[in-house]
Amino acid sequence: MSRAYLSTVRTSPALNAAAAQECGHHHRQHGTLCLCLSLRVIAGGAKRSGTGEIAAPAPGRLARLLVRGYGHCYNRVTANDRCLTSRETVQKELLQSIPYFAGLDSTELDSLRHDMFERSVPRGEIIQLEGEPAGALFFLASGAVKIFKTSPDGKEQILSIARPGESFNDVAVFDDGPAHASAQAMTPAVLYGIPADRLKTVLREHPQVALNTARVLADRTRQLVELVEDLSFRRVIGRVAKILLDHVGDGSQPRPRLTQQDMAAMAGTVREVVARSLKTLEDEGAIQIDRHQIRITDREALQEMVAAPA
Amino acid sequence: MLPMPEIDKAKCDNCGLCVSVCTCGALVLVSGQVTIVETEGCHWCTMCEAACPQGAISCAFEIVLAESR
Numbered sequence: 139m140s141r142a143y144l145s146t147v148r149t150s151p152a153l154n155a156a157a158a159q160e161c162g163h164h165h166r167q168h169g170t171l172c173l174c175l176s177l178r179v180i181a182g183g184a185k186r187s188g189t190g191e192i193a194a195p196a197p198g199r200l201a202r203l204l205v206r207g208y209g210h211c212y213n214r215v216t217a218n219d220r221c222l223t224s225r226e227t228v229q230k231e232l233l234q235s236i237p238y239f240a241g242l243d244s245t246e247l248d249s250l251r252h253d254m255f256e257r258s259v260p261r262g263e264i265i266q267l268e269g270e271p272a273g274a275l276f277f278l279a280s281g282a283v284k285i286f287k288t289s290p291d292g293k294e295q296i297l298s299i300a301r302p303g304e305s306f307n308d309v310a311v312f313d314d315g316p317a318h319a320s321a322q323a324m325t326p327a328v329l330y331g332i333p334a335d336r337l338k339t340v341l342r343e344h345p346q347v348a349l350n351t352a353r354v355l356a357d358r359t360r361q362l363v364e365l366v367e368d369l370s371f372r373r374v375i376g377r378v379a380k381i382l383l384d385h386v387g388d389g390s391q392p393r394p395r396l397t398q399q400d401m402a403a404m405a406g407t408v409r410e411v412v413a414r415s416l417k418t419l420e421d422e423g424a425i426q427i428d429r430h431q432i433r434i435t436d437r438e439a440l441q442e443m444v445a446a447p448a
Numbered sequence: 449m450l451p452m453p454e455i456d457k458a459k460c461d462n463c464g465l466c467v468s469v470c471t472c473g474a475l476v477l478v479s480g481q482v483t484i485v486e487t488e489g490c491h492w493c494t495m496c497e498a499a500c501p502q503g504a505i506s507c508a509f510e511i512v513l514a515e516s517r
Binding site: 262382385386389393394395396397398399400409410413426427429430431432433434435437 | 451456458490491492494497498503506507508509510511512513514515
């Protein structure tokens with residue numbers, strides 16, 4: 139089954155309208171077919187193509203074809219995603235904790251659930267590739283996702299680590315441009331997504347979401363400006379100290395573990411320099427390294443290092 | 449269960465370099481496969497992570513406040 143054919147199937151509005159009627163699952167305007175209907179669509183298409191020799195693929199092969207047919211668009215809805223109908227449980231507490239949906243009442247949250255889909259990804263999965271179009275806005279329900287850019291020679295710069303309740307590919311969704319960074323699951327993760335074309339309707343129908351979006355994008359800008367400040371004005375040891383302080387927060391929330399390579403990518407340096415920085419911080423009594431655990435013993439000392447001029 | 453370094457089997461090509469740099473016996477070759485042996489002798493030196501040319505080993509740190517041990 140050719141990719142071109144799957145593209146045709148994918149983007150036909152009439153076909154999707156028919157799919158929505160037959161299947162009963164919620165379908166977006168473009169490009170989503172739930173697996174149960176896809177079998178009939180592909181089989182019917184094979185007959186219409188006139189080849190006669192192409193048999194309807196078995197479900198397992200169909201799933202692989204559909205994923206390949208969507209190509210490398212990791213963030214498009216695929217056959218493996220689950221529609222979130224009223225029968226699915228999207229925890230309202232989780233939705234309310236997402237900054238985009240702050241201040242919405244129960245009815246509005248119920249209406250939003252019908253636009254969302256759920257995706258589970260294993261650790262290490264690439265959710266979004268830098269430069270690819272963004273087909274959906276993703277929110278993290280559980281796990282941790284790192285957002286990073288890669289240089290032509292393979293060096294990685296982590297821009298941020300998304301935690302439950304946070305979104306991470308807003309920029310590309312809202313400006314219709316390519317993804318400005320890649321996103322990879324640091325742990326097994328569950329994502330909720332709203333297809334990009336549906337999102338614009340959500341913003342028009344829910345003015346509070348539009349206001350919240352402005353705040354989210356402002357916060358995102360502030361974070362990036364702080365990163366520029368760190369890379370431009372702080373010594374590496376100060377950046378490492380800031381990473382430790384920011385990561386632990388007030389100590390009340392569990393955070394994903396970080397390797398020295400992760401810290402290096404966040405600090406814009408290399409692993410060996412991070413290792414030396416951690417040793418220096420330990421020698422100065424600011425931290426204690428006990429096997430796999432870095433314990434912050436002198437928060438003020440770390441803050442002084444953060445504030446020290448380059 | 450004692451936290452130990454983790455191997456990404458998809459990236460590991462069983463070159464054995466990590467085994468040769470490990471000083472505590474936490475990494476061994478079993479039937480040609482790099483295998484982690486749980487041992488308190490592992491002090492999280494991270495040399496295995498540094499040595500691996502494929503980036504297949506990760507020694508991740510948990511960052512906590514001292515009073516939350």
